[in-house]
Amino acid sequence: MSDSGSYGRRMGSALILLILLVGAVFTLFPVYMGVLNSFKTQGAMMNDMMAFPSQLEFKNYADAIHKTSFSRSLWNTVVVTAVGLFGIILFAAMAGYKLSRTPGKLSGFLFGLFVMSMLIPFHSIMITLTRIAKELAVQGSRVGLGMIYIGIGVSMAIFLYHGFVKSVPRELDEAAVIDGCGEFRLFAVVIFPLLLPITATIAILNTLWMWNDFLLPLLMLTDFKTYTLLLSTNMLFGEYGNNDWSAILSSLILAMLPMIVLYLILQKYILNGIAEGAIKG
Amino acid sequence: MASKTRRWKQTVTLLAFVFPALLFYAVFLLASAFGGIWYSFTDWNGLNPIYKWVGFGNYIEALTGDPVFLNSVGFTLKYVVCIVVFQNLIALGLAILIESRGRGKAWFRTIFFMPNMMSMIIGGFMWLFIFTKVLPYIAEHTLLHALDQSWIGDPRFSFIAIMIVSLWGGAGYLMVIYLAALQGVPQSLKEAAAIDGAGSFQTLRNITLPMIYPAITIGLFVTLNSSFKAFDVIYALTGGGPGRATQVLALNIYEEAFKMSNRFGYASAKAMILFLFVFLVTLIQLWVMKKREVEV
Structure with missing residues (x-):
């Protein structure tokens, strides 16, 4: 009885953590994508939007x-x-x-x-x-x-x-x-x-x-x-x-x-x- | 005699302390507000010094002869209802979930509030990139083909896009308010309920929610007020388009006065109609709060 109770509570806690993590990823996603692609050339961006820039392109910022x-x-x-x-x-x-x-x-x-x-x-x-x-x-x-x-x-x-x-x-x-x-x-x-x-x-x-x-x-x-x-x-x-x-x-x-x-x-x-x-x- | 000079001195001091604030307030705010009421009854075009009184003509035109304006009223109401409901639900949900956690509380709070630090002009442009470039890219390269929609070009989807960005930008603000309220709920009450055998859901419904009622009232009216005045998100994301399908009231007034016709008098009448909406909401707010105070 107490075992199943603590199991349920752990599951509930894990579910809460999951929801909050999804929310946090959603909140940060546009900013992350913005930062990521601001360091790419237009060509590199169109080629692969999700990848890390192969080399940091500071010219955009300049x-x-x-x-x-x-x-x-x-x-x-x-x-x-x-x-x-x-x-x-x-x-x-x-x-x-x-x-x-x-x-x-x-x-x-x-x-x-x-x-x-x-x-x-x-x-x-x-x-x-x-x-x-x-x-x-x-x-x-x-x-x-x-x-x-x-x-x-x-x-x-x-x-x-x-x-x-x-x-x-x-x-x-x-x-x-x-x-x-x-x-x-x-x-x-x-x-x-x-x-x-x-x-x-x-x-x-x-x-x-x-x-x-x-x-x-x-x-x-x-x-x-x-x-x-x-x-x-x-x-x-x-x-x-x-x-x-x-x-x-x-x-x-x-x-x-x-x-x-x-x-x-x-x-x-x-x-x-x-x-x-x-x-x- | 002595008390009279004291009263006199008190009045002079009061005026001296209030004067600087009153000066700026009267020149920029009060004069603009009363001027706006005056101009709303005229056919002034903003430049011509000669204009004439047209009575309620502008109001009648706006409410009966201007389908674009009426559409923007309808769209605004739809936007307001959706924002008030979803922003509060999401903010309250996040606050309750965060409050239930021991570790990581501060991290989540920091992240969820972050969009409020930037203008929705910046947020809107950033999301425009997501909707027009990133989502089609993801749809093309993964199995999430449903993401490839005309998010900005199709009125049905652009409403969803506007909602997503507005909620992204606004939910964190309310969440902070709800978190502060939740922290004010005495731990002993919750413990007592737990000892009496209440589950966490029952505790939430019967203890926590009633205790934070004042905060919920604040949340409802903060969202009502801000959503009636929404401008930045829509300006940056859709510009009111496609066509004028997502034009909110504030944007309609702005375009009428400064972009299209320069009909300042007519635009002022629309601005007064917006004011009446907000005024009505505030009256209801005061009435509800007073009633609740009496009950408690």
């Missing part, structure tokens, strides 16, 4: 780096994300903190005004947004794009800060005020460091969003010199279409590389941040 202006595109993406991240974290922390601490109708109204926009899909505002960006002459500029991300991204960050600040004891504020600390200094020196856990979550969620966003940069950045990684990859794909896959694959691998490296270094924080953000958001 071409991709050249044609997408990889280092410039990477830098553009960094600039846009950094501007957006800086503004979202600083402005949302300030607003979320004060809105949470101040009672009254005005405070409630402002908080509601911010939260309301979390209902609005980006595609519903994008048409007028391009018009406004043009009027304000921020269209075509990387910093301008970062500023638009601030406008779109602050709501959720304010919501998260607003909830988190409730766990920071009020006595701290009062003690600091008695010590003669001004409001902004109180925030910068005492409060902001205490918000670090939720700041990390907000930084992770927003970096993922802005770095991987495609449509807004597509609408805003018109000059090739300002293209982000995704835009220049998309452009290369448009040029070579369906024909020269070995060139395209290497550019795809290059474009995903920064985030994959970041993931391997920070995965614990990223996975916790995702769970945290979803449960509180």
Whole structure:
């Protein structure tokens, strides 16, 4: 009886392992095939798609780096994300903190005004947004794009800060005020460091969003010199279409590389941040 | 008197702290949202400074005289239903299976979440290579002849292709949420159930699932919200084709405004219809959550 029970359990455990392994292979398969064939010439690829490359063809990568202006595109993406991240974290922390601490109708109204926009899909505002960006002459500029991300991204960050600040004891504020600390200094020196856990979550969620966003940069950045990684990859794909896959694959691998490296270094924080953000958001 | 000046000071400080966020928010988001509502009632073409008010004309045209738009609404709804069901089932299944394992937990979690680190533009192009080159190659060289289909060119198969890529890219995100919820289920409860003679399936149904109900609600609405707005996967994989068979709402709006006609006013009306869909879903979400809170 107990024998058959443990046998059944072992079989069940083996079956679970099998399902998970199949899932893992499926998840990695496209990336594996992409990496594998990015090191082959077009001819070698058509000859045998599944084989290891007989010799590593680095020319594809050299071409991709050249044609997408990889280092410039990477830098553009960094600039846009950094501007957006800086503004979202600083402005949302300030607003979320004060809105949470101040009672009254005005405070409630402002908080509601911010939260309301979390209902609005980006595609519903994008048409007028391009018009406004043009009027304000921020269209075509990387910093301008970062500023638009601030406008779109602050709501959720304010919501998260607003909830988190409730766990920071009020006595701290009062003690600091008695010590003669001004409001902004109180925030910068005492409060902001205490918000670090939720700041990390907000930084992770927003970096993922802005770095991987495609449509807004597509609408805003018109000059090739300002293209982000995704835009220049998309452009290369448009040029070579369906024909020269070995060139395209290497550019795809290059474009995903920064985030994959970041993931391997920070995965614990990223996975916790995702769970945290979803449960509180 | 003293309390009045204090109140006044409090208000000024509040405004000073909120102002930077409010400035960016008002200029880029609020102005765009209200501008969009306004333009949806006009025949503005995006360039001409002169345009005129057309009332509900755009809405009526979109809902009665535009079969392409109606098709994209239908396709979007089909996509939403399939994603909400399958993405949650797969994510929950993976989470339960991973949680049941002692060793290798972290590895599987890392691998399944990995596609979420990259844009679905990249993922979509990568899968396009799989569908148009690798699968035909495998079909030709092995016995898996069924893999040789027109995955992108045939509307029936391109829907399957879109589903595969969307699930590949999205299931890991929900899995992380479900895993976090599963880890919150007290071990003692499960042990107590086991002592009472419950099998692992019974424990799952009667203990674990009820305990993670809040997470399932979150999962349902995360997928509802994101699938209504799907754009990147379809842009990269099929471009809405063949023809316009796989054109989702967001892509239809994008093409109307920026690719084909530049009818900004008309496209704005479509964008408002998308907003109403998402708004409705959110209202239902709030209602369901409130009701459940009362019950618990």
